[in-house]
Amino acid sequence: MNVAGKSQTAAEQGTVFTRNFVALFHQNKVTMDYIQESDFTMMEEGFTVRDLIDKIINEASQTEERDAFLVGDMEEVVKKHLHFLKTLPRVKPFYAVKCNNVKPLVKILAEMGSGFDCASKAEIExxxxIGVNPERIIYANTCKQISSIKFAANSGVQMMTFDNELELVKVSENHPKAKMVLRIANKDSNSSNDMNAKFGAPLNTCRHLLETAKNLNIEVIGVSFHVGIGCLDPQIYAQSIADAHLVFNMASEFQHKMTLLDIGGGFPGTVEAKISFEEIAAVVNSALDTYFPEGSAVDVIAEPGRYYVLSAFTLAVNIIAKKIVQQDAPESHGERNNPCKSAFYYLNDGIYGTFSRLLFLCGYPKLIFHKEPSPEQPLYMSSLWGPTCDPMDxxxxxLYLPELCIGDWLLYYNVGAYTIVTSSTFNGFHPPHIHFAMSPKAWEDVLLLKRRFEQA
Incomplete structure (x- = not known):
């Protein structure tokens, strides 16, 4: 574990902060394994994630190895968790592991009491x-392999989703003690990534599915839905909660004891989103009060993923190559734009790495120059490329950019969701190294939340 600060030497910082925080963790019976095994920086007050990025870049610039890297701001994750609990007080988060599965992240969420939405055997493992009780896991995949169903059964994971009759038959034969959650389809939510094409049972099939479960002696305990990524209409949450209430009523006809409502994910991860988290929360809270009021003996969970991690990770990439192409005097757009040439810049991360999210239409990360160029510099038509030999990269x-140089750094904010998990080693290029950072205050919040969770 590294310690970053501005007023002490590295040795002094390590002596003061490492000893105190190791002792603090041991006093509170929190394992340090996931910290010691990671590149983790404890930042003293006044030292920001951008300071850490600058420090890493300055050190890398003294060498020939100027590899791309990521910085995960775990303090941002803690703040998001606290805000979630405050804004949706009746909803327990079950973090969507598929979104970002790095161990320090999921371990910190576990310490704070989060549950987990797992979609595969590997995610359950x-x-x-990291020591999470299987009762805090929902196997939220409606199309499961038989061996994975058996693995969940042997691991003590009982909650799992379904949306069709054949899935019920598989579960009845391989995990008869499962507690099933019926995933329903949503009406059109104008989401950028709609889930209904692949998942969800239409309302007119739910009564049959509930009856089938009863005949197979399979317990159905609740209903789930997912409005999709980039939802533009928060009222779809209210409509889906109302639909779930109808299914609860259907379930009573077959003596299913319904105790769980899973409102899925789709929550925005940045303040720039067209629909804010707070707007969605207001709609959800009102709908819960109407259809599942307090005292109704129904637990409400959600599956936030990008909400927690999108804004918590920053990518630093280096320009490793450059090509200038002379133009035949095309039209100029704007006073600073120079039409005489265009620039191709090749970065040491690309579509097969952190930028893989672009393939899934999840939005474009925010580009920042590490060294802010002069406002007087002319702008040239530019394109950015990854390091592989694939022309699709x-x-x-x-883009109209000032002329950049080989060795310059670019920063991309908002790269925490569906980036690390979808990276590959195509062409022999490995995903960027990840540095994790947090402040002492955030650690204290983690420990406080851990104690509250254990006492609840």
Whole structure:
């Protein structure tokens, strides 16, 4: 574990902060394994994540190895968790592991009492490995392999989703003690990534599915839905909660004891989103009061993913190559734009790495120059490319940028969701190294939340 600060030497910082925080963790019976195994920086007051990025870049610039890297701001994750609990007080988060599965992140969420939405055997293994009770896991995948169903059964994971009759038959034969959650389809939510094409049972099939479960002696305990990514209409949450209430009523006809409502994910991860988290929360809270009021003996969970991690991770990439192409005097757009040439910049991360999210239409990360260029510099039509030999490995095109140099750094904010998990080693390029950072105040919040969770 590293310690970053501005007023002490590295040795002094390590002596003061490492000893105190190791002792603090041991006093509170919190394992340090996931910290000691990671590149983790404890930042003293006044030292920001951007300071840490600058420090890493300055050190890398003294060498020839100027590899791309990520910085995960775990304090941002803690703040998001606290805000979630405050804004949706009746909803317990079950973090969507598929969104970002790095161990320090999921371990910190576990310490704060989060549950987990797992979609595969490997994700269940990860969450079990960090010591999470299987009661805090929902196997939220409606199309499961038989061997994975058996693994969940042997691991003590009982909650799992379904949306069709054949899935019920598989579960009845391989995990008869499962507690099933019926995933229903949503009406059109105008989401950028609609889930209904692949998942969810239409309302007119739910009564049959509930009856089938009863005949197979399979317990159905609740209903789930997911409005999709980039939802533009928060009222779809209210409509889906109302639909879930109808299914609860159907379930009573077949003596299913319904105790769980899972409102899924789709929550925005940045303040720039067209629909804010607070707007969605207001709609959800009102709908819960109407259809599942307090005292109704129904637990409400959600599956936030990008909400927690999108804004918590920053990518630093280096320009490793450059090509200038002379133009035949095209039209100029704007006073600073120079039409005489265009620039191709090749970065040491691309579509097969952190930028893989672009393939899934999840939005474009925010680009920042590490060294802010002069406002007087002319702008050239530019394109950004990844390091592989695939001509499809293009990050961006038609950008008007000042002329950049080989060795310059670019920063991308909001890269925490569906980036690390979808990276590959195509062409032998490995995903960027991840540095984690947090302040002492955030650690104290983690410990406080851990104690509250254990006492609840």
């Amino acid at each position: 990860l969450i079990k490995e 293009q990050i961006a095109e038609h």
